[in-house]
Amino acid sequence: MKNILLTIIQTDASANKSATRYLYKTHPDLWQQVLEKTSFLPDTALAKQRIWHIVNDVYEIPLCPVENIPVKWWENRYLTTSSRTAKQNYKWSKGDYANAHTEEANKQRQESNKKAVKNGRKYRNVETYTEEQKEKQRQTWIKKYGVDNPRKAKEVKEKIYQQAVARGCTPREDRSLRRLYYDAVWKITEENWRDHFDSINPERLNRTYNALDHIYSIQQGFRDCIPPYIIGHWTNLRVISLSENGIKGMRCDKSKEELFEDFELAI
Numbered sequence: 001m002k003n004i005l006l007t008i009i010q011t012d013a014s015a016n017k018s019a020t021r022y023l024y025k026t027h028p029d030l031w032q033q034v035l036e037k038t039s040f041l042p043d044t045a046l047a048k049q050r051i052w053h054i055v056n057d058v059y060e061i062p063l064c065p066v067e068n069i070p071v072k073w074w075e076n077r078y079l080t081t082s083s084r085t086a087k088q089n090y091k092w093s094k095g096d097y098a099n100a101h102t103e104e105a106n107k108q109r110q111e112s113n114k115k116a117v118k119n120g121r122k123y124r125n126v127e128t129y130t131e132e133q134k135e136k137q138r139q140t141w142i143k144k145y146g147v148d149n150p151r152k153a154k155e156v157k158e159k160i161y162q163q164a165v166a167r168g169c170t171p172r173e174d175r176s177l178r179r180l181y182y183d184a185v186w187k188i189t190e191e192n193w194r195d196h197f198d199s200i201n202p203e204r205l206n207r208t209y210n211a212l213d214h215i216y217s218i219q220q221g222f223r224d225c226i227p228p229y230i231i232g233h234w235t236n237l238r239v240i241s242l243s244e245n246g247i248k249g250m251r252c253d254k255s256k257e258e259l260f261e262d263f264e265l266a267i
Helices: 002-010 027-038 047-055 084-094 103-118 129-144 152-167 177-197 218-223 240-247 256-267
Strands: 210-214 237-241
Touching: 002 027, 027 047, 177 210, 177 218, 177 237, 210 240, 237 240, 237 256
Parallel strands: none
Antiparallel strands: 210 237
16 A cells, blocks of 8 residues: 555646545545545644555654644645744753853853854844944845845745755745745735835734734635735735634635735735
């Protein structure tokens, strides 16, 4: 069964790599064997999660090495730990931070911070960060990267992407069409959040306790083949409480006609 599954995965020619998702239709007998082999998983488990267990010969849900509880399935793999705290403790136990907080390292860090503040290269709070200093920083970035923010530079974006892949993020070529659509929408969304902050969030609500919501949902935008730059446009964004966002789910609070009308009026 394992070899058959590997062959199906390797020869998957579908646009969004969905052969395993529809295994129950294309190979019903094989799918029944998969279900029997992975009966320890909940009924809501995805096909790719079940197949991961068979391909990797793992017949139990992995446990967090720190808290010893089952870890979550994410995209195409299991997370290493069950929480952020457990992740940090796990890194400490492996010695990843062995030299980060020695007496010598702490002293060097303190001296460096004092020197940076004294020379004006580092500021203790936003209020002391003047427009002149901001402009100076922008000019430095433009001179060095060709853009007013280093995160906009192509080489910096690529470096961040490669680091994410190294940490386990799914490479672009292996992502589904739906995932690529969501990525594109959120990229445009964050740009609009920076450029039109006052229009989106006039009350300046903190996103720690509130959610940045797409009034016409991303899910429906994907289903309706609406371009990402319209779904992620500032006219389709608002800030609502986390509870409201949870209740809203994939509901659209404006019609498709209103979505396009708001976008056209703003450009």
